[in-house]
Amino acid sequence: MNERIHKLYSLIEDESLDVLFITLPKLVYYFTGFYSDPHERFMALICVKGEEPLLMVPVLDYEKAVRSTNLSRVISHQDAENPYEVLKRHLNTGISRMGIQAEHLNVKRYLALKEATGAEEVIQLDDRIADFRVIKSEQEITAIRRAIQCIEEAVSDTVKLVKPGVTEVELVAELEYRMKRLGAEGPSFDTMVLTGEKTGLPHGMPGTDVVREGEFLLIDAGVFVEGYASDLTRTFAVGELSQRHKEIYETVLQANRSMIEAVRPGVSFGSLDHAARSVIDNKGYGEYFITRAGHGFGLEIHEYPSIHGGNQDLLREGMVFTAEPGIYIPGLGGVRIEDNVRVTKDGVEVLTSYPKELTVIGV
Structure with missing residues (x-):
């Protein structure tokens, strides 16, 4: 898992990103070892340049996430909370370029992430991330x-x-x-x-x-x-x-x-x-x-x-x-x-x- 996450941070450097979001549940599993179908709830692996990766999950998955992954930063949000406001509290200001999986995000979530981060540029990374997975171990x-x-x-x-x-x-x-x-x-x-x-x-x-x-x-x-x-x-x-x-x-x-x-x-x-x-x-x-x-x-x-x-x-x-x-x-x-x-x-x-x-x- 550490080697796979290292590839994400290399991608951040290659694309000059400030933050990268992995939101497809199967890819969250690929990079962290934690799998859950959050249904309509927000879940993401968040990689901020220069910081340890952050896994954000619904509160009902928090204990499972902590047990399933060796990531040191796992946070959760309650059903009654706006997950993007919770996310915003854990992000630094000054985010300019954001990387996303465009094929997975709907328009509503895309706009919410853009507002929460304040990103001025959004980079689609579906093909680059897919290439990580094409050679099977x-x-x-x-x-x-x-x-x-x-x-x-x-x-x-x-x-x-x-x-x-x-x-x-x-x-x-x-x-x-x-x-x-x-x-x-x-x-x-x-x-x-x-x-x-x-x-x-x-x-x-x-x-x-x-x-x-x-x-x-x-x-x-x-x-x-x-x-x-x-x-x-x-x-x-x-x-x-x-x-x-x-x-x-x-x-x-x-x-x-x-x-x-x-x-x-x-x-x-x-x-x-x-x-x-x-x-x-x-x-x-x-x-x-x-x-x-x-x-x-x-x-x-x-x-x-x-x-x-x-x-x-x-x-x-x-x-x-x-x-x-x-x-x-x-x-x-x-x-x-x-x-x-x-x-x-x-x-x-x-x-x-x-x-x-x-x-x-x-x-």
């Missing part, structure tokens, strides 16, 4: 492995319950129950179980649709373990599928493998998208690959990078992201096969181990 990788193991076991147990007539939401409930039983803090995003034509919706909403033979069943789920996420998608066959269904599946499987084989330090993220997309294009399904090929993850389910054809940033050892090409055909259904991968010194490590070959379930 071994400790972070260990947590990600545990999150992956948890979701793979939960999915493996849940698919045994699939049979014609069971609904999507029933399978969601079974899957999320198993996540918690296996040690997850909770889902890392809204659990997705889709059947039939709805598998052709990249972000479909589970409902009361029932599983039927001769159709796809898509499960896209992940968990948080020790604060870190996993993200797994597998598409299953419920009974015997048509030849076209099988062709779509094999095309996506080839695209997934082609993308992973292209991973190594120094290549562009755009080239990974191309590796997957060219397979799908060559099979005549290019118009149905309507999503990006993957995304980074870690403390958040969606982090840098976004893997699409226009991203010419280069892969670096220690990056972690998803490989998830898909085909989505309205009126028929779709396939997505998603793995979690890590860039190694010489190439790639596939962190997920759940089988990818087409698996028949429910019969």
Whole structure:
């Protein structure tokens, strides 16, 4: 944690800041070891040039914060207090340049911070701070492995319950129950179980649709373990599928493998998208690959990078992201096969181990 906070103070020097605010709860955790969802209440890690960092939390989180972090300065505010007035009492005058996470702050909080600090200039530091987190440490990788193991076991147990007539939401409930039983803090995003034509919706909403033979069943789920996420998608066959269904599946499987084989330090993220997309294009399904090929993850389910054809940033050892090409055909259904991968010194490590070959379930 001390090394991470040191990076924030180096950023203060680089950007000639007087104060820097970290307000995203997951990033407060990243830099301090303390996590809480404050809901509508104000919470921030505050780094003032030349001073020790200050963690400000709602009073109901104060004792937990003191126990969770080794920071020497932790303050709190009561629900009846204006947190920005409390903050103002702990800041020196003469603040001119303030650094913020613009993607997290709403306009009301931005204006309140600006008034409390008296800052004349506000610098957005989202990209600089995101770059701190893009290379995962071994400790972070260990947590990600545990999150992956948890979701793979939960999915493996849940698919045994699939049979014609069971609904999507029933399978969601079974899957999320198993996540918690296996040690997850909770889902890392809204659990997705889709059947039939709805598998052709990249972000479909589970409902009361029932599983039927001769159709796809898509499960896209992940968990948080020790604060870190996993993200797994597998598409299953419920009974015997048509030849076209099988062709779509094999095309996506080839695209997934082609993308992973292209991973190594120094290549562009755009080239990974191309590796997957060219397979799908060559099979005549290019118009149905309507999503990006993957995304980074870690403390958040969606982090840098976004893997699409226009991203010419280069892969670096220690990056972690998803490989998830898909085909989505309205009126028929779709396939997505998603793995979690890590860039190694010489190439790639596939962190997920759940089988990818087409698996028949429910019969």
